[in-house]
Amino acid sequence: METPVSRSALYGKLAGPLFRSLESATAFCKLRSNPWVELTHWLHQLTQQPDNDILHVLRHYQIPLSDVEKALLRQLDMLPAGASAISDFSHHIDLSVEKAWMLASVRYGDNKIRSGWLLLALLTTPELRRVLSSICAPLATLPVDELTEILPSLIETSPEAQERPYDGSGLASAIPGESSQAIPNSGQDGKSALAKYCQDMTALARDGKIDPVTGREHEIRTMTDILLRRRQNNPLLTGEAGVGKTAVVEGFALAIAQGEVPPALREIRLLALDVGALLAGASMKGEFESRLKGLLEEAGRSPQPVILFVDEVHTLVGAGGASGTGDAANLLKPALARGTLRTIGATTWSEYKRHIEKDPALTRRFQVLQIAEPEEIPAMEMVRGLVDTLEKHHNVLILDEAVRAAVQLSHRYIPARQLPDKAISLLDTAAARVALTLHTPPASVQFLRQQLKAAEMERSLLQKQEKMGIQSDERRDALTARIFSLNDELTASESRWQRELELVHTLQELRLAESDADDKTTLQQAETALREWQGDAPVVFPEVSAAVVAAIVADWTGIPAGRMVKDEASQVLELPARLAQRVTGQDGALAQIGERIQTARAGLGDPRKPVGVFMLAGPSGVGKTETALALAEAIYGGEQNLITINMSEFQEAHTVSTLKGAPPGYVGYGEGGVLTEAVRRHPWSVVLLDEIEKAHHDVHELFYQVFDKGGMEDGEGTHVDFKNTTLLLTTNVGSDLISQMCEDPALMPDATGLKEALMPELRKHLPAAFLGRVTVIPYLPLDETSRGVIARLHLDRLVARMGEQHGVTLTYSEELVAHIVACCPMHETGARLLIGYIEQHILPQLSRYWLQAMTEKAAIRQIDIGVNGDEQIVFEIVC
Numbered sequence: 089m090e091t092p093v094s095r096s097a098l099y100g101k102l103a104g105p106l107f108r109s110l111e112s113a114t115a116f117c118k119l120r121s122n123p124w125v126e127l128t129h130w131l132h133q134l135t136q137q138p139d140n141d142i143l144h145v146l147r148h149y150q151i152p153l154s155d156v157e158k159a160l161l162r163q164l165d166m167l168p169a170g171a172s173a174i175s176d177f178s179h180h181i182d183l184s185v186e187k188a189w190m191l192a193s194v195r196y197g198d199n200k201i202r203s204g205w206l207l208l209a210l211l212t213t214p215e216l217r218r219v220l221s222s223i224c225a226p227l228a229t230l231p232v233d234e235l236t237e238i239l240p241s242l243i244e245t246s247p248e249a250q251e252r253p254y255d256g257s258g259l260a261s262a263i264p265g266e267s268s269q270a271i272p273n274s275g276q277d278g279k280s281a282l283a284k285y286c287q288d289m290t291a292l293a294r295d296g297k298i299d300p301v302t303g304r305e306h307e308i309r310t311m312t313d314i315l316l317r318r319r320q321n322n323p324l325l326t327g328e329a330g331v332g333k334t335a336v337v338e339g340f341a342l343a344i345a346q347g348e349v350p351p352a353l354r355e356i357r358l359l360a361l362d363v364g365a366l367l368a369g370a371s372m373k374g375e376f377e378s379r380l381k382g383l384l385e386e387a388g389r390s391p392q393p394v395i396l397f398v399d400e401v402h403t404l405v406g407a408g409g410a411s412g413t414g415d416a417a418n419l420l421k422p423a424l425a426r427g428t429l430r431t432i433g434a435t436t437w438s439e440y441k442r443h444i445e446k447d448p449a450l451t452r453r454f455q456v457l458q459i460a461e462p463e464e465i466p467a468m469e470m471v472r473g474l475v476d477t478l479e480k481h482h483n484v485l486i487l488d489e490a491v492r493a494a495v496q497l498s499h500r501y502i503p504a505r506q507l508p509d510k511a512i513s514l515l516d517t518a519a520a521r522v523a524l525t526l527h528t529p530p531a532s533v534q535f536l537r538q539q540l541k542a543a544e545m546e547r548s549l550l551q552k553q554e555k556m557g558i559q560s561d562e563r564r565d566a567l568t569a570r571i572f573s574l575n576d577e578l579t580a581s582e583s584r585w586q587r588e589l590e591l592v593h594t595l596q597e598l599r600l601a602e603s604d605a606d607d608k609t610t611l612q613q614a615e616t617a618l619r620e621w622q623g624d625a626p627v628v629f630p631e632v633s634a635a636v637v638a639a640i641v642a643d644w645t646g647i648p649a650g651r652m653v654k655d656e657a658s659q660v661l662e663l664p665a666r667l668a669q670r671v672t673g674q675d676g677a678l679a680q681i682g683e684r685i686q687t688a689r690a691g692l693g694d695p696r697k698p699v700g701v702f703m704l705a706g707p708s709g710v711g712k713t714e715t716a717l718a719l720a721e722a723i724y725g726g727e728q729n730l731i732t733i734n735m736s737e738f739q740e741a742h743t744v745s746t747l748k749g750a751p752p753g754y755v756g757y758g759e760g761g762v763l764t765e766a767v768r769r770h771p772w773s774v775v776l777l778d779e780i781e782k783a784h785h786d787v788h789e790l791f792y793q794v795f796d797k798g799g800m801e802d803g804e805g806t807h808v809d810f811k812n813t814t815l816l817l818t819t820n821v822g823s824d825l826i827s828q829m830c831e832d833p834a835l836m837p838d839a840t841g842l843k844e845a846l847m848p849e850l851r852k853h854l855p856a857a858f859l860g861r862v863t864v865i866p867y868l869p870l871d872e873t874s875r876g877v878i879a880r881l882h883l884d885r886l887v888a889r890m891g892e893q894h895g896v897t898l899t900y901s902e903e904l905v906a907h908i909v910a911c912c913p914m915h916e917t918g919a920r921l922l923i924g925y926i927e928q929h930i931l932p933q934l935s936r937y938w939l940q941a942m943t944e945k946a947a948i949r950q951i952d953i954g955v956n957g958d959e960q961i962v963f964e965i966v967c
Contacts, residue, residue, distance in 0.1 A: 098185050101192075103200045104251040105140050109133040110181075111369050114174065120164065123171035124178045127210075128223050132160045134203055141204030141243040145230070148242055155226045163223040180219050187213050196240060200253040204243040208235060281383040282390070285366050286359035289338065289397065293345035301339030302473035303466045303508075304332060307459060308339045312349060314455045315395070315430065322424055324401070324433040326440050327459035330509030332470070333434040336459060337397050340432075357390070358432075360397045363404050380419050388428035401433035402443040405450065417450050424453040467495045467507040471515060482519040484526070485599070485631040490515060493634035497641045503771055503809035514644075518636045522629040526592070530627035533585055536578040543571050585627055591618040592630045645772050660689045663722055670718040671711040672881070673874030676839045677704070677865045678715070684863065685723065685814065697798050699814045703780070703859075705846055706867025707823040709920040716776040716816045723814075729773040731766045731813075735783040744786050749803025757803060764802040772812045780817040781853040788858045795861035817862060822849035830869050842866040870919060872909055878919045879908045882926055886934075890951070894938065901954040904961065933963055941967070 102110065113129035122129070134142055135157055146153055185201065187209035192198040196205065210216045211232045221228040235242075243249070292298050301308075307325075314323040325333040341358045343349050349356075366379055387394045398404055405417045423429035433454060435444070445451055462470065468491055475486050494515040495507065502510050529537075547567045550560050595614045618630065629636055664682035668675060684700040687693045704712040720730040738747065745754065749761035760768075767775065780788075794800050798811035825845060829837060837845070843864050850859055870878070883900050890898040912921040930953065941948045950966040 095182065098182075098189055098201075101189055101199070101201045101253050102185070103202050103248050103253065105137055105248055106134075106201060106203050106206065109137060109140075109203075112136075115369065118174055120167070121169045121171050122167050123175050125174060125176070125181060126167065126178045127180045127184065127216075127219060128160055128163045128167065130181060131224060131227075132157070132164065135160065139247050141202050141246045141248050142207050144243050144246050145204065145207060145235070145239075149230060151226050151230075156224055159224045159226060180216060183213070184209050184216055187216065200251065202243065202246075202248045202251075204239055204246070204248070208232075208239060211235065281379065281386045282359060282394070285379070285383055286361050286396070289341040289358040289360050290344050290356070293338075293341040298338045298342060299477050300473045301335050301342060301470075303462060303470040304336050304339050307336045307457065308343060310457055311336065311340060311432070312343075312353065314457065315432075316350060316352060317455075319427070320453060320455055321427075322431045322433070322454045323457045324435070324440070324444075324454035325457050325459050326435060326437045328461065328506045329436060330506035331459050331461045332508060333459050334399055335470075337399075337432055337434065355392060357392050357394050358397060359387075359394055360399065361404075363398065363400065366404075377416070377419060380416055384419060384423050384429055388423065393430075395430045395432060397432045397434070399434045400439075401431075402435045402439040405443050405447075417447055421450055421453065461506045462508060464495050464499055464507070467499075467511055468492060470508040471495060471511050474512060474515075478516060478519050482523040484519050484522045485596075486515065486519060487631055487633050489634040490518060490632045490637050493637040494518070497638060501641050501645050501772060501812060503811070504768065514637060514640055515632070518632050518640050521640065522632050522636055525628045526589075529582075530585055532627060533578070533581050536574060536581055540571065540574040540578060543567055543574060547571065588618070588621060588626070588628045591621055592628045595630050659723070660686050666722045667715065667718045670721075670881075671714050672877040673870045674711050674715070674867055677867055680839070680863070680865050681715070681719070695811070697796065698794070698810050699812065701795050701815045701817070701862045703817040703819060703850075703862045703864045704867055705819050705822055705850065705864060706826055707869055708820055710867045710870055711919070712816075712818040712867055713776065713778065716774050719814060719816070720774040724772060724774055729770055730776060731763070731770060731773050732776045732778060733763055734778050735781075735787070736779045738783045738787045741784050741786040743784065744790055745803060747787065747790060748800060751803050760804075761802055764800065764808045767808055767810060767813060768802075771809055775810075775813050775815045777815065777817045779819065781819045781821050781850075785855065788855055792857065792861065819850070819853075821853050822846045825849055826866055827869050839866060842868075875909045875912065875919070875922060876905055879905050879912075879922050879926075882923055886926070886930070890934075894948075896938075896948050897950040898934075899950070899952045901952075903955040904953055907955045907959060907961070929961060933961070937963060937965055941965075 099107075110125075110130055110133075113133040114125050116133060117125045117129045134140060135153060137143070143153070146156065184206060188201045188205040191209055191212070192201050192205040198205065207227070207230075210220045211228070211230060217228060289298070311323045311325075315321055325336060327333050337358070337360075340349075344353060344356055344358060347354060361383075366383070367376060369375075387396060405420070420429075420431070424431065431454075437458075440456070444454075471491050471494060472488070475491065479486055494511040498505070498510040498514045499507060502514075505513075547564065550564045550567065553560065554564070591614065595611070595618055598611045598614055660682075663685060664675070664678045667678045667682070671678060681700065681702055684693075684702070688699045693699070704715060706712060716730055716732075717727055720727050724730075733747070737743070745751065745756070745761070747761045747763045749759065749764055750756035763775075767773065777783075777791075790800065794810050794815070799807055799809050802808055822845075826842060829842060829845060843866055846864065846866055847859070850864065883905070887898045887900075890896045908922060908925055912925050934951065937951065938948065946967050948965055948967055952964040952966070954962055954964070956962050
């Protein structure tokens with residue numbers, strides 16, 4: 089009686105390309121949601137390979153590959169779809185593998201199944217030939233008798249001839265109805281499961297391939313204590329991403345390699361499990377579980393004790409099965425309970441609560457070890473431990489000031505990430521930038537080269553048009569002048585760069601040389617020469633310094649680097665004067681804002697709170713919103729870093745969710761809030777809450793924690809940091825009172841008196857607890873002088889626009905300024921009345937004159953605006 093051939097044994101005879109094509113066919117089937125892996129899937133994937141037996145046959149018989157692919161794709165579109173999981177290989181695949189093995193072994197004496205034998209099996213088996221005719225007619229027309237004779241010589245040069253039989257047992261044993269013990273669960277190509285899916289961290293540590301770990305000695309000792317327990321000896325490291333969970337395990341591997349652990353742990357192999365490799369290609373039901381079971385069994389049988397490190401352990405727990413039915417967890421629990429497997433897991437606290445804590449049986453087999461974010465001083469020690477590694481990798485010198493700056497600036501300006509990861513990333517990027525400047529042209533030179541190339545291309549196009557009779561002399565002359573200018577600028581920049589590069593290389597050579605008294609003097613002279621040549625704008629850096637680190641922070645956050653490291657003090661000291669250039673008549677208010685920001689920038693303010701929280705109270709149009717714009721421009725790098733929220737849109741209690749994001753279970757959850765998302769994207773910014781008194785009281789209460797603690801939680805529970813923001817709240821409450829008290833300049837009270845008079849009015853609209861957390865600053869009505877300054881400011885902007893847009897010189901008289909001020913007395917709209925007057929009485933006339941000149945093809949060179957004796961605005965046009 090003939091013994092039936094094991095299905096796993098058959099699949100174990102597949103040659104490498106054939107096995108890989110069957111794996112990809114399985115994945116392709118799953119992607120298309122087909123219930124069964126059919127011959128169509130398999131043949132389609134075979135045609136996608138660069139070379140195999142079937143492609144040799146097609147070339148010999150001159151059958152276009154595109155015809156075969158089209159036929160298979162048409163058949164694929166006809167297969168049923170919508171399945172959530174693959175049921176099995178089809179009967180035709182099993183039959184074709186069996187018949188192909190019979191041909192290979194009996195007729196051709198081969199020890200493996202090649203795609204050529206598979207094709208011949210499809211042609212010589214009546215049932216399979218009928219299937220082949222229906223799914224791919226071009227293949228079914230091949231001459232069977234002739235192919236049977238010439239096939240061995242035809243595929244002699246195919247790459248499949250050099251392939252060995254592939255271990256297909258893992259794939260076959262995952263198929264329902266086949267025993268997983270039919271063939272031992274070995275890895276592919278004879279590799280053990282541990283070697284295939286794990287990386288030996290102790291071996292890496294002994295080979296010096298793991299970075300040194302400092303500052304985590306306490307956590308490593310605690311983890312060692314847990315591992316030495318008799319029971320519940322599986323540490324689970326939890327902490328936010330970037331705090332160093334993996335680094336703690338790497339430190340433990342280094343301790344094992346250096347023999348700095350108790351005797352019970354000295355012979356341990358610490359293996360890091362690659363969960364991605366374990367899951368990759370496991371598309372059939374039960375295949376993932378089969379792999380994991382084989383891995384656990386091999387770890388338990390290992391003659392040398394094994395500790396398995398599973399990073400992102402939540403990706404393993406619940407993997408396998410349909411919709412995450414916890415198959416992996418059920419396999420892990422018995423091994424952990426018996427003590428045959430010791431595991432170190434790592435995950436974030438939120439993922440632990442979501443995936444692991446819900447399974448008490450699994451939770452009690454782990455001992456949670458929380459890894460907290462280090463403070464700045466310990467973080468500096470951790471980063472210093474990596475300086476040598478970074479210096480060797482980038483071949484640059486890293487100063488200690490760069491280490492301190494990386495920790496301090498990342499802690500201050502990158503709140504969304506954790507120390508030490510963000511500091512290491514910052515320092516690594518700074519080192520990469522320094523290395524880049526030593527070997528490539530600086531960005532300024534590259535920019536000039538690109539500008540020059542673009543200008544030359546445009547000139548070439550104009551010259552081509554002139555040959556066709558299309559004249560553009562004016563533009564061509566302007567381009568020629570620009571090209572000359574760019575050439576001169578590029579030559580100067582390249583010369584400066586080359587000289588700077590020479591000085592840097594000289595300095596580096598002196599630093600590497602043996603030092604004596606004369607060398608030290610020469611070194612100091614070289615440093616001085618480089619400093620004097622570079623000035624305030626170096627393009628080549630001899631080392632990684634705090635300035636380079638600050639420049640990286642500037643790129644990441646949008647904060648100008650010089651304002652943090654170099655001239656921030658002078659910028660802040662001059663802040664009131666700089667604000668006064670845009671905001672007129674509010675010197676007292678601007679001084680208060682400037683003083684508070686100076687205190688914060690000097691490091692004397694409360695670090696837990698925002699830079700400042702100011703309520704600007706006063707009539708409309710006196711400069712409250714303009715103050716926010718000016719502050720964003722002066723300190724925060726530009727008006728793009730101004731976040732404006734119109735609080736009149738939040739008059740209902742439920743609108744709180746619009747600001748901070750909808751809570752779980754509500755529409756909009758996960759989309760973020762208007763305010764929280766804006767601050768998360770721009771943590772260094774001015775936040776303007778316009779017309780704060782119109783918001784609902786629940787909205788007011790939302791800001792208590794922002795004003796006190798410098799942060800709030802959004803709808804998803806994520807902390808949003810406001811410590812680097814300046815909050816400006818505007819209100820028109822008490823406007824009439826301020827106007828009345830300021831009617832007579834001689835009797836007008838000072839800022840303190842105005843504030844005291846204003847507080848009762850504010851308390852009618854805002855809670856006392858809210859007012860107690862803000863600095864109230866009264867804004868005064870604009871006097872005649874201030875209105876004149878504002879009128880000049882807007883007329884100057886008009887002059888600039890005319891020059892930029894049309895090349896026309898625009899002038900105006902002082903009589904015009906006085907006329908505008910006289911026509912716009914202090915009103916409820918304030919300076920907006922001045923702007924409206926200019927837009928209604930000057931801009932339309934200017935536009936009319938310009939358009940008329942265009943229709944008459946007249947060239948206007950200058951326009952003078954004045955006032956005649958009848959107090960009428962007049963325009964004098966010079967052509």
